Amino acid sequence: MTGVLSAPGFPEASIRSRARDGARGVFPPMDGYGLTLFGAGGVSRPGTAEGGTDPLDAMRLVPPVFMPQRLEMLTELAREPLYGDVALDTEIGGFRSPLPFYVSAFGSTQVSSSGLGLAVSRQAGRLGIPLVIGENVVPTNGYADSSEQTGNGMLARLRAYESELPDGLGGMAFQQSTEDADAEVWNLLYSDPGAQPLLESGRLAFELKVGQGAKPGLGGMTVLQRATADRLAGQYSTDESVFDGGEQVLRCSSPGTFTAEILRQQIRFMRNNYPRARVWVKLPPGRDIHDAAQVAWASGADSVTVDGAEGGSGWAPSSFLDQVGLPLAECLRRLGSQPRSHCLLVSGRMWEGARAVKSLALGARAVGLGRAALLAADEDPEEGLARLVACLALETRMLISSLGKYRPAALDQDDVWLPGATGLGHLA
Amino acid sequence: MSSQFAPSRPGTPPEHLKSPVTQSVLRIQNQIVQAARELLLEQGFVELLPPIIGPVTDPGGRGAKQVDIDFYGNRYKLMTSAILYKQASLLAFDKIFYVAPNVRLEPLETADTGRHLAEFHQFDVEIAGASQQDAMRVAQDIVTAAVARVVRTMGSELEILGRDPDAFAPLLNKTGAFEQISHTDAMEDLVRLGHEQNHDAEIDWEGEGILSHKSDSPFFIIDYPKGSRGFYDREDPERPEVLRNFDLIAPEGYGELISGSEREYDYARIIARMRETGENPAKYEWYLKMVRDGIPSSSGFGIGIERLTRYVAGLDSVWKATAFPKIPGVVSP
Structure with missing residues (x-):
């Protein structure tokens, strides 16, 4: 099962290394x-986008000299705080999570149907971090798929996640388009009786x-075998010319x-129809x-997810991957600072701590x-994602503590600097 | 839970069918159906036999799932309600009704509300050119006629069931229209009574139970907010966000008996409302083609026959008002 995926333009080797070796x-x-003398531009930023043009990657985290929040922590602890004191x-979106990370959706594309769905679900559950199941999984892979080996069906992923989920942590979000x-x-x-424990x-x-x-x-695009396409003919359009x-x-x-108005009413209708479920909304990187x-x-959404135009597990025309949609950094700039009651989730080329922080x-x-x-689970279906997340958590703690802060919520725009920008807080 | 009624489950089919309680209830139900049918026929309605399956059905709300069937290789649905066909029926007659079976796989949390069945029946009424108030008058007439007939003819059955006919005195002595309260006012009432809920939504089971217990006679809740009902309930052109719809709530904790509304009938409005309720217009192809060619404006409603029977017979659970009960989530013959 391992080694079936590749991700051109994405730091696949580094991710696989972390999935294999963990915190080191x-x-x-x-x-x-x-023996080696390290410096900027060496090994430190393997995740930089191809061509180095990604504005989020181009930014730097900029620790201050004076750290009043570190003093507060020092006072509380009666010792100098370390990165291990950062509470993550x-x-x-209404779920408790031990870490400010979740596993975002990958849909019915072959990469997520090739047996990795279960591996990812199981590990995310063990970590207690939220997991999003993508659109089209039910129409394409089925709901109660009996093929527990591949985990194609939605219920199989739910069971895999739930079976290892610690009490009181995590949660699953199911997309519908x-x-x-x-x-x-x-x-x-x-x-469904199978979903009741999570619901309750x-x-x-x-x-x-x-x-x-x-x-x-x-909309979503997938490449299907003709037999599958024929089965779904009543539900989806197909393009024979490609x-x-x-x-x-x-x-x-x-x-x-x-x-x-349509968005507002759809959210209200979701809240009306499913009063015991949380309502999440996933937005494209629109202007x-x-x-x-x-x-x-x-309208009452418990969270808003913004997916930067940074690629994904799906099939997309090359022109879109390279030239359509706002990069995540620009989405964040346009969104501006949010009241803490607004839960904003973001995805797009996430794998290491600096981009996350x-x-x-x-x-x-x-x-x-x-x-x-997906790559981490592909590298090691049992522990790959857990090791990758352990690396991410370690880096995140180090980076946040370097800024003299001890909770993610304490971070703000002053902690980030864009080369070429004048002054701090330039993103506002 | 919305009521003081204790959750219960039916016995085996023979136990249930041989029970004197079941037999009395079903006799009462007969009289209710008869009374409604006679009243509607007298008022010039035409009874049509309802469709059972179709390529699309009422998307409804509150999370109930539809049942798919294979129709010669096409995915069809059992009717959750025949609302789309009721609007279509007005192309033949101005006033129609069905006694219609419906199937809704309700969320499991409804198993013990005492008022949900996965398989149930409705008097489904639709009136061309009618307003919200016109439809409410017909709904009131039906309920009043049904109760009056049962009180007049079913005294011994009511006695077997321990249902005091005096409970209906406020209803039967009423000379004017049933009380009407807006959804907004109902929400404010509930807040005063210590029940807080999402104000943009349906009144939840518990809230509806509280309001129902307060009353000794059926009453209407009108003007629900957009976002709480399906695309076919008409938005008030003068008051955006407000639907020209209604529910009839039975007293004594029995809760909702009827849902109805003026209908959207304009093609572009229906398309917009479908999107606002998360629907994919493509699957409503036959309906939208018909609407585009023109359908009459109308109002209509559905009366839950088992729910009305439950109220009239004074039953704790609605499953007692059917010969072959299907409680949500309970696998039953």
Whole structure:
């Protein structure tokens, strides 16, 4: 099962190394210890986007000299605080999480149907961090799929996650988009005995998928074998022109039509219909991201997820991957600072601590691991994700403490600097 | 839980069917159906036999799931309600009704409300050109006629069931319309009574139970907010966000008997409302084509026959008002 995925343009080797070796991956290789002189531009930023153009990667975290919050911590502890004193537990969209991380959705694409779904679900459950199950999983892979080996079905992923979930932590969010509303994913879950333990313990959320991160403005696209496409013909449109009528068919969804009123009412209707579930909303990186997020929060969404235009597990036209949609940094800038009551979740190229901490400083409550979680589970289905998350947590603690702070909520825009910008707090 | 009624479950089918209680209840139900049917026919309604399956059904609310069936390779639905077909029926007749079976796989939390069945029946009424108030008058007429007939003809059955006919005196002595209270006022009442809930939503089971217990006669709650009901309940053109709809609430804790509304009938309005309720218009192809060609404005409602029977017979649980009960989540013959 291992080693089936690749992720061009993504620091796959570093992620696999962390998934394999754990916390030592946070540091340069030990064989250079005492022998190599390290400096900026060396090994320290393997996650930088291809071409180095990603504005979030281009930013730096900038610790101050004077640290009043460290003094507060020193007073409380009666000793100098260390990075281990950073408390990372938080609330994510109504769920308690030990870490400001969650596993973001990967849908029905082959990469997430190839047996990794269960591995990721199980490890996320063990960690007690929230897990999002993507749209189209039910229509494409089924609901109560009996194939426990592959974990294609939604219930299999739910059981895998729940079986290792500690009491009081975590939760699952299930996406539904306009077109898979036909499959009644939320109604299925809300009435299913298998979902009752999560529902009754307040750990079930429904996520309204408003658009795609990797291809904003378009709906989901997957490449299906013709037989599968024929089975789904009544539900989805297909484009025969892409593969010249061969054995493969491009399935195209519509993202659905939204206006401010449609979004507002859909959220209200979700709250009306599923009063015991949390309501999450996933927005594409649209230019009106600020307005859309405000509508979602004002309508009662427990969280708003913003997926930067940073790629994903899905099939997308190359022109979209490279040239369409706002990068995550620009989404964060347009969203501006949020009251702490607004839970903002972000995803897009997350795998290591600096990008995560920058996102937290720029207003996010938590960051989502997408492709990185898949790669880690692909490297080691039993412990890969757990080790990757351990690295991420260690780095996050180190970085936050370096800023003289001891909780993610204490971070702010002053902790981040964009080269070329004048002064601090330049993102406001 | 919305009421003081203790949760209960039916025995085996023979136990249930041979029970004198069941037999009295079903006799009462017969009279209720008869009374409603006679009244509607006298008022010029045409009874149609309802559809059971279709490519699409009422999307409803509150999380109930639809039942899929295979229709020659196409995914069809059992009717959760025949609302779309009621609007279509007005192309044939101006005033129609069905006695319609419906199936809704309700969330498991409804198993012990005493008022939910996964399989139930409705008097489904639709009136072309009618307003919200017009429909409410017909609904009141039906309930009053049914109760009056049972009190007049079913004294011994009511006695077997321990249902005091005097409980209906406030209803039967009423000379005017049933009381009406807006959803907004109902919410304020509930806040005063210490029950806080989401104000943009349906009144929850508990809140509805509180209001029902307060009253000695059926009453209407009108003008629910958008976001609490399906796309077909008409938004008030003069008061955006407010739907021109209504529920009839039975007293004594029995709760909702009827849901009804003026209907959306304008094509573009229906498309927008479908999106606002998270629907994919593509699956409503036949309905939207019909609406685009023009359907009459209308109002209508559905009366839960088992719920009305439960109220009239004074039953703790609605499953006692059916010969073959299907409680949500309880696998039953």
